[in-house]
Amino acid sequence: MTKKSEYTDDYRDKTLYLPGPTEVRDDVIEAMAEPMFGHRMDRMTDLYTTIVEDTKEFLDTDQDVIILTASGTEFWESTTLNLVEDDMLVPTSGAFSERQANVADRLGKNVDRIEYEWGKAVKPEDIRAKLDENDYDAVGAVMNETSTGVRNPIEEIGDVVDEYPDTYFVVDAISCLGGDYIDIDEHGIDAIFTSTQKAFAMPPGLAVCTVSEEAYERELSKDSASWYGGFQRCLDYYDRKGQTHSTPAIPIMLAYRKQMKHMLEETHEERDKRHQEMAEYTRDWAREHFGLFPEEGYESQTVTCIENTQGIDVAETVETVSEEYDMVFSSGYGDLSEESFRIGHMGEHTVESITELTDAIEDVAGL
Structure with missing residues (x-):
């Protein structure tokens, strides 16, 4: 049975790069x-x-x-x-x-x-x-x-x-x-x-x-x-x-x-354009270091699922980036937890903020 774990106010702030929830102004x-x-x-x-x-x-x-x-x-x-x-x-x-x-x-x-x-x-x-x-x-x-x-x-x-x-x-x-x-x-x-x-x-x-x-x-x-x-x-x-x-x-x-x-x-059109730019950057980075899980030509504009072609320890990488850089991204979903990982580039993020995450992943994974 799950036991009570008291909520306190001493948690460190983490920048969210999840497929949701995401950063809020x-x-x-x-x-x-x-x-x-x-x-x-x-x-x-x-x-x-x-x-x-x-x-x-x-x-x-x-x-x-x-x-x-x-x-x-x-x-x-x-x-x-x-x-x-x-x-x-x-x-x-x-x-x-x-x-x-x-x-x-x-x-x-x-x-x-x-x-x-x-x-x-x-x-x-x-x-x-x-x-x-x-x-x-x-x-x-x-x-x-x-x-x-x-x-x-x-x-x-x-x-x-x-x-x-x-x-x-x-x-x-x-x-x-x-x-x-x-x-x-x-x-x-x-x-x-x-x-x-x-x-x-x-x-x-x-x-x-x-x-x-x-x-x-x-x-x-x-x-x-x-x-x-x-x-x-x-x-x-x-x-x-x-x-x-x-x-x-x-x-x-x-x-x-x-x-x-x-x-x-910002307008819907400009918000769409900013998300396109983030998606393109993340895909290019993924192709350089790993691979893309989705079928070519059908990649998401808000969350990139990256195929773990390097065989890194995804769970450990996610945890280390969180502890050392206070940035949180996501392992693959369900059975894909070690075969892939996911970066949410949505909401108020920019190419610059996504670059900060990918730099951290490179450092931790030794890419």
Whole structure:
């Protein structure tokens, strides 16, 4: 049985290069220290309407936006409950796409998987072949497979699904939205969601989802749907009150307001460009010293999964870099823990800050 380990205040600060959580600006952290207020006060309406409408502006979408106190996992459940009556197609190519399929299984849906080797990307033609063979209520796909560093071609997949009007398209963009530009309205996406602790560079605790009009109408036609993450419940309450239907994590929403202003000032396009530059630098460094785990041409823009071709002790390297340089990156996921390691280059990082980490890895690993 796990025993209590007392939380103290004597931990050294570490710079985070994880696939999330990531670094948060000081003024964003400070925003959480404002005096508390009630979630049914006018001040809450001002706060929630601000972050919802600012998010729509940043993402450049006409879709509705829901922001809930939850992890992104909430929208795996709620989009499945809201949109899937019986059958769902989920291509799996890593730990998180497999988990998305498993969630739908647990919810009693008939899940048809297209299984890819870890490190390979989902192919739009495979989605088309399945849609030609069977009727599905929805296709669920991961845009950025955090476990393998693969960026799936969501735009092309969305264009395929859009040709099948009775099938809805759900996208998990948890580890990339805000750091990898996507035109949501252009590619038939009915719901796309993320968590704030990833490329949004905010504290953990909020989940964000956009909802198309068609997805909203689909839920209205169903006999059952998610209660907490129901599109109708969330969006109708917002239209009436400008608030959330249940008590939210107000301090984190205050942080969200501050950070979203920074993101709007930078612009989505410039934020995308900065993440491209970080990704290109990290890939070039990985090719020079190791190798890249993801399929060529499908590398993530926010997290690079590096193949351990040098046979270094990954766990020891991660630990030593943390102890000697106060920088934290990640070993490979699951069975890939020693075969690979991952560098998160998302949020407020720059090429300069990523270079500090790669220099530290070189020193510790003797490269």
